[in-house]
Every structure is written in C-alpha cells, then in structure tokens.
Amino acid sequence: MLRILKSHESGRLVELDLNTLEKGAWINIIDPTPYELKIVGELTNVEPDFLRSALDDEERSHTDVEDDAIMVLTNVPVMRSYESYDTLPLALILTKEYIITVCLEETPVLSEFNERSSRFFRTFKKTRFLFQILYKSATFYLRYLRQISKLSDEVEHMLRDSMRNRDILRLLELQKGLTYFNAALRSDGAVLDKLLRLRTNPQTQPILKMYEEDEDLLEDVIIENKQAREMVEMYSKILARLADTFSSIISNNQNLVMKFLAAMTIILAIPTVISSFFGMNVPVPLATSADAFLVIAGLSVSIAGFMAFVLWRHNMF
Template sequence: MITRQEINGKAPMNYNWFDVNELNDSDTRQLKRLFRLTPEIIDYVSDRHERPHYDFDIHTQSELVVYDVPLWPDKVTAHFTTRPIIFLLQGTTVFTFHTDETAYVFEQFKQEKVKEIKNATEFIMTFLLHAAKYFNQALDKLNVERNRLDKNLNNHIVNTDLRHLAQIEKSLVYLSSSIKTNLVMLESLRHTPLTLQITKEAQEKLDDILIETEQASRMVQISNEVTEKISTTSNNILNNNLNDTMKFLTVWSLILTIPTIMTGFFGMNVKLPGAQFPLAWIAIIILNIVFMAWLYFYLKKNHFL
C-alpha cells in the first residue's frame, strides 16, 4: 500500500514522502505509471533479502539506500533476525519500502517529535539515525538474557538454558552480519552523490549514525566473544561431568565384579574346599567385603576415585 506520509502532523514543505508497505502488483503498476520507476528499481525494492548498500542510477537520477534493521524473536523464530528497509530518492521525492515485520520502525519514527527537516537527504539521515538505535536495544536485551543464563548455568546446567544460549549465538550472527554491512554502506555514503550537497545538520546526523553503528559493532563483537566463552565453558563442564559419571560407573562395576566371581565359584554344583562347613557362607561374605574394600582403597589411592 502506498501512502503519502506526514511528520508531526503535517506534510513536509521541501520534499514528498511516500511510504510503501508490503509492495504488491497493484503498487508496482502505480509506481511505474505515476513515478516512472524502472523494472530494475522495482526488483531492488521488492527484494526482502537485499543486502545493505547504496546504488545510483545515472539514467533516472535515482538513489537507493538499503539499511538492515533487527526483528525481535517471535513464536515462529526464537532468535533475532534482520530485514532491510529501503529508501529511494528521486529529486525531492523520497520513497520508503518496508514490510509488516519492519513497520515498527516507521510507527515509532512518526511518533517521535522530529524537528523540521529541511530536505530529503536530511530526512533519510534522520530516519537512519532513528533506526540505528534498535541494534543497541537488541544487544542490550541479548546481554540481559545471556547474563541470566550465565547465572543459571553456574548453578546447574540444563538443556533448556543451553538451547536459549544457542538462540543467543544465532541472534548475534544475524546482528553482527547486518551491522557490518550497514557500517560499510554508511561509510561509502561519504563519497556518493547523496552527500555532495548535504546540509550541516544532515552531515552531523551521518556522523552520529556512524558512531552509533561503530559502537554497536564493538558491542556485538564483545557480546559474541563472551557468549562463546560461556558456551565453551558449559560444554567443558558437561564433558567433565560425563567423565566423572563414567569413572564412577567403571569403578563400581569393577568392585561389584568381585562378589559376582566368588559367588559364581561357590554356586557351582561341585565339591569345593570348605563348602561342607555350616558357616561357609559367612566366610564367603567376609572375603567379598575384604577384597572389595581392598580394591576400593587401591583405586582411591591411585586417584581413580
């Protein structure tokens, strides 16, 4: 659906903003007819997996900016993912393309008290600065969840916590990849036609976006390293616990082998030395206990226990 948008309850004075949510065939025909968008541009803006980048079409004088934003976990996907939002600039007209999944960025942008924006370039920079903060929010949420899991895993390791930790690792992979590509795209904007006649305010916003993104890049790197350490430590503890369990079972299997062997001998239907004595079974029990105790202390002395 194509909608002409307003900021702070009024239409912009120096540019037009058209927001396209869930681009469909009807919207495509309308964009081609009214705004002369080429099939190549339509392919770009309709791709839900387009990677962050900047593109300039010299024939139509169109500028395309693709920027990833995070998607929060839901019932279907238990970890963070990312999706692109796309800005298309033609002269003084800005088109934004997004899906229902990324609509939250636009809704919150409209609700914020955005001061008067002078032109379309400044609008894009203001929006990107607004969108950049969501990566830090996502990382903060992951860090809180990771710290909670770290506390639980220090007390007792359970499969549920390990699965949650795995979801955090997946989230960090998605966020890290998008932050890096966003940063490359933002740094490349300094040398594009979009910033040739950029205003001082827009330049300051671009600098702020780069600072926010670089900070998020460092945060996700640190968070990823910490999460890997926790995961490695948890695996080492599990392996150590398994080794202790196997050692315990092996040792007691050896100790319990002694009465099995001795009772096996004396349980045979043949005459054995001492079998005629009425209290022979007590002697057998005592011998079992003696040999078992000897084996137990021998294994303990040699650190098998």
C-alpha cells in the first residue's frame, strides 16, 4: 500500500498521488510491491537498498548515510494479541525534499499520524517529523510495558491459586515479548545517539536540519528510550524471578506428593504382608479359630495405625 500525504501551513493534511507529488510530502509505504518500490525509488532518487531495508523482519536498528539521503531503521513495538508482543522494523528515509517510511505492516505508531492529529505535526518539517515518529514509538513501548506489568500481576495471582500450564505459558509469552523489547530498545538507543552526533556533521546538515526545538525533541526521545530500557530490565528481572519462584513451588509440591505417596505405600504394605503370612498354604496360628479374620484384621489395622502415627510425627503427611 502506498499513501502520500502533505501538511499545509494551516495544519490540514492533504492526500496526494504519484502524479501530484510535491516537495515536503510524506510517502508512507506499507507491505510494498516491487512496482511500488521501483516507482518511489525513481521519483525520489533513493537507493533501492534503503527502501528494502525494512522488509526483513529480523533487521536490527541502524543508520545509513548517503549523499542525498539518510536512512534511519528503527524497531517499533507491535501487539500481536492480548498477551503477545513483538517488534517490527520501520525505515525512515529523509531526502532533501521528502520523508519516506517503509514497513511490512500497518503499525499503531504511524497510524497516530492522521487527519485527526494533523495539527500536531508538519510533513514538510522532515527532521522534526522524524523525531516525532521516534518519540511516538518510545511512548508505545512504555504503554505496552505497563500492559505487560498488569498482565504479569494477573498471572501471578492466578498461579497462586492453581498451577495450570496455561498460566505458565502466559508467563513465558510475556518474557518473550520483553526479550524482543530489550533487544530493540538497545539498538534504537544506539541509533538515537548517532543521530545526536550527526547534527554537527557537515555532510548531513543539508538533509538533517536541526533547530533548537528539534534538538530538545531528540533529547526527549533519548530520555523516553532510556526509561523504556530501564523498565524492560526491571520487568524482565521480576518475571524471571517469578518464573523461578513458581518453578520451585512446583518442585516442592511434587516432593510433597511423592512423600505422601511413599507414606501411604508403607501403611498399605503392612496389611498386605500380614495377610500374606496368614494366607500361606502351611499350618499357621489361628487356622482353626472362628475369629481368625477379625483378629488378623484388627492386628493389621493396629500396626498400620501405629505406623501412620509414627510417619505423622515425622511430618510425612
């Protein structure tokens, strides 16, 4: 999908097409076809590798600089389901005339920049718009991390009541999402630091024009990214310790069950041994007594009861 938008001075967002492409437009490409990549590359003189960089879902964040373009590849958070979180590469390409975004899927980060919020951004202020997208990505990381925190508390309360496999797998899914977030935020942090250094690079100044407000916004993005990394590390440690704790609880419960079964085996073995002695095909005491069954049963119950008392005193139950 290819969509071209441009802000007017009044803040109104206007949609263009390839035939009416104007300077200062935002070219948003989602899950592009080869034809779309080719035509955009020809119209904007952008390297094809820049446009294809975000099509690899395993691509890590980095920054590339060419003579006429700067490509910032970042990883944005996505929520696959209520408990499943992932990251997705997003390429942000700045040229002297346009800003281009390329992504494999429609993401909530880019969806926030629409007609309803058009008064808060200007597509022709390319550097500021770039930092606004990065800032929005950082805020979504923080939002999803708060959701993960609430979900982990919910799973913890459920595991306190019953050890179900489904709840343990939910815990594993949250840990996996935090692992993705941690790797993405670290690489994004390196990209932000490089952007901060590029402001003094004469080669990039014609494209990456930074004013004081832009530098303040970039510093805000770095602060948000750092906060998100700290939250990821904290929640990762909490979930890891939570998983270790419940693993120990499961092992302890298993030991208690095995101890109980061993005690019951000892108690039930006593009547079995006694009945085996009196059931042998040889002369045995009480063989001619009419009360032999009651005596043997009483003896078995008495000894079994005594053994049960001894095991209870030794905390086997």
